[in-house]
Amino acid sequence: MDILELLCQNSRLTDEQIATMTGLDEETVKNTIKNLEEENIILKYSAIINWEKTDKEIVHALIDVRITPQQGHGFNAIAERICQYDEVKSVSLISGGYDLSVEVEGKTMKEIALFVAERLAPIDGVLSTTTHFILKRYKQNGVFFTDGPKDKRLVVTP
Amino acid sequence: MNSEKYISDIIKKIPSSGIRRFFDLVTNSKDIISLGVGEPDFTTPWLIRKEGIDALDRGSTTYTSNLGLPELRIAISTFLKNHYNLDYNPEKEIMVTVGASEAIDLAVRCLLNNDDEVLIPEPSYVSYAPCVALTRGIPVFVPTDARNNFKLTPDDLKSKITRKTKALILSYPNNPTGAIMTENDLYDILNIIIENDLIVISDEIYSELTYEGKHVSIASLPEMKERTILINGFSKAFAMTGWRLGYIASNPAFIEAMNKIHQYTTICAPIMSQLAAIKGLNNCEEDVIKMRKTYDQRRRFIIKGFREIGFECFEPKGAFYIFPSIKKTGMDSQQFCERLLKEEKVAVVPGDAFGPSGNGFIRVSYAYSLDRIIKALEKIEHFARKFI
Numbered sequence: 001m002d003i004l005e006l007l008c009q010n011s012r013l014t015d016e017q018i019a020t021m022t023g024l025d026e027e028t029v030k031n032t033i034k035n036l037e038e039e040n041i042i043l044k045y046s047a048i049i050n051w052e053k054t055d056k057e058i059v060h061a062l063i064d065v066r067i068t069p070q071q072g073h074g075f076n077a078i079a080e081r082i083c084q085y086d087e088v089k090s091v092s093l094i095s096g097g098y099d100l101s102v103e104v105e106g107k108t109m110k111e112i113a114l115f116v117a118e119r120l121a122p123i124d125g126v127l128s129t130t131t132h133f134i135l136k137r138y139k140q141n142g143v144f145f146t147d148g149p150k151d152k153r154l155v156v157t158p
Numbered sequence: 159m160n161s162e163k164y165i166s167d168i169i170k171k172i173p174s175s176g177i178r179r180f181f182d183l184v185t186n187s188k189d190i191i192s193l194g195v196g197e198p199d200f201t202t203p204w205l206i207r208k209e210g211i212d213a214l215d216r217g218s219t220t221y222t223s224n225l226g227l228p229e230l231r232i233a234i235s236t237f238l239k240n241h242y243n244l245d246y247n248p249e250k251e252i253m254v255t256v257g258a259s260e261a262i263d264l265a266v267r268c269l270l271n272n273d274d275e276v277l278i279p280e281p282s283y284v285s286y287a288p289c290v291a292l293t294r295g296i297p298v299f300v301p302t303d304a305r306n307n308f309k310l311t312p313d314d315l316k317s318k319i320t321r322k323t324k325a326l327i328l329s330y331p332n333n334p335t336g337a338i339m340t341e342n343d344l345y346d347i348l349n350i351i352i353e354n355d356l357i358v359i360s361d362e363i364y365s366e367l368t369y370e371g372k373h374v375s376i377a378s379l380p381e382m383k384e385r386t387i388l389i390n391g392f393s394k395a396f397a398m399t400g401w402r403l404g405y406i407a408s409n410p411a412f413i414e415a416m417n418k419i420h421q422y423t424t425i426c427a428p429i430m431s432q433l434a435a436i437k438g439l440n441n442c443e444e445d446v447i448k449m450r451k452t453y454d455q456r457r458r459f460i461i462k463g464f465r466e467i468g469f470e471c472f473e474p475k476g477a478f479y480i481f482p483s484i485k486k487t488g489m490d491s492q493q494f495c496e497r498l499l500k501e502e503k504v505a506v507v508p509g510d511a512f513g514p515s516g517n518g519f520i521r522v523s524y525a526y527s528l529d530r531i532i533k534a535l536e537k538i539e540h541f542a543r544k545f546i
Contacts, residue, residue, distance in 0.1 A: 006455070010528060020462045021455035149201075155505060156181040156194035158284050158333070 011045040060134040064098040176511025192505040198397035203445035209437035213430040226254025233439040250410040258391040258404035268415040270295035274324040280513030308337035331364035331476020334521035364477040366395035401431040487545035502537040
């Protein structure tokens with residue numbers, strides 16, 4: 001678990017660095033990570049990018065989707081179908097007023113609107129969609145997108 | 159008006175802290191990466207903060223009894239029993255103070271007459287010697303050595319005892335070295351303390367930040383409870399530096415004596431801090447464990463980092479500092495820190511700010527995020543390559 005928590009904080013940590021921090025030997029760390037990858041517990045190593053600071057035009061939207069559960073499949077069949085689209089970045093089953101939360105990425109708001117209208121909404125079993133465009137990110141996966149909390153401590157203290 | 163002439167001789171004699179001098183230097187520099195602080199980088203756990211907010215909300219804004227809220231003293235007593243196997247009566251043997259800093263001041267003031275000597279193993283926290291001097295006692299440094307992992311050895315202790323020696327200030331886990339004293343280490347000095355009738359002021363503020371084995375309080379050793387003034391607090395373990403809350407556990411006579419000073423100078427610790435601290439002791443052990451684990455991971459990381467750069471560095475087992483030797487670079491602590499600050503914009507604290515034995519060393523705090531530590535290590539390596 002320590003290894004996973006450390007990789008979650010910083011996936012660029014080397015096996016050697018993780019071994020140092022956990023007190024495990026490097027070989028054990030290497031093998032454990034290999035097993036975790038093979039068991040699909042570690043799925044991917046990824047970076048969190050603040051695209052707003054780049055030239056790339058990119059728009060994200062969260063779409064609340066209400067669906068009709070299917071006999072024998074529940075919500076899974078439709079959810080898995082929605083997952084197939086490249087524009088779709090994440091799909092989660094949610095408790096509350098709607099069923100699926102779908103994050104979609106596109107170049108423009110119009111592109112996302114068309115995706116919803118032409119590909120997502122017409123799927124059999126989709127009852128309704130509500131699209132929320134992400135205007136600004138403040139925090140994602142524990143990482144602050146704004147300046148984050150400032151270190152308010154004095155620079156040197158006893 | 160020449161204000162200087164009115165200031166007391168004792169104040170004039172006390173030099174400004176070496177840390178203060180370095181702090182002035184650092185604050186005039188811009189965009190620096192600091193590994194120079196002696197306080198947690200965690201915010202006080204939410205439950206404790208909420209209790210502080212609720213205390214204000216409920217209108218808990220009054221004085222408390224001088225010794226502190228009875229519920230807090232009970233919680234402290236239970237904590238000391240459960241964690242360090244110490245038995246203190248919450249009514250007569252525990253008092254709450256404004257930080258461990260006030261506790262240190264009270265302890266020396268309640269004990270010392272003019273020219274009584276107090277032994278202080280050094281490198282040491284910067285307040286001990288000035289507090290002793292302000293009481294018109296005489297601080298006597300006992301140098302400790304990296305070869306002994308900065309522990310107080312029986313020979314070193316014996317060598318400084320005179321007929322004027324009244325007390326010994328122990329501070330383990332230690333700021334700045336991170337050294338600890340194991341139970342065996344404490345037994346080694348036990349007879350010397352008892353034979354010479356010394357009182358021990360044991361500052362154990364970093365006790366919960368002990369990474370290998372369990373912290374042992376000297377007060378738990380035979381015959382030591384009566385002759386120990388045990389100091390602890392909430393700043394480090396519970397990340398509550400700004401709440402200014404500490405406590406003392408000792409025999410009733412000492413507590414009563416210290417309470418005389420406390421009641422005329424301070425009255426009591428802030429009630430909202432005391433209420434919040436009860437929550438901390440009763441409900442936040444998991445938070446402490448989590449913070450300790452994170453410090454430990456960083457500790458292992460930073461020790462290895464410094465050793466790989468080529469600095470000699472004994473393995474500190476407590477607090478959140480490492481104390482590597484920079485002697486290989488040919489510079490003294492001040493030169494090293496000033497050049498590192500100027501050339502790489504990294505701040506660490508010169509070891510001699512904590513006493514002459516600290517010269518040739520630097521204090522590096524790892525109460526910082528791993529990302530910050532990695533960045534600082536890269537810069538320190540770049541700097542060190544010029545010399546080693």
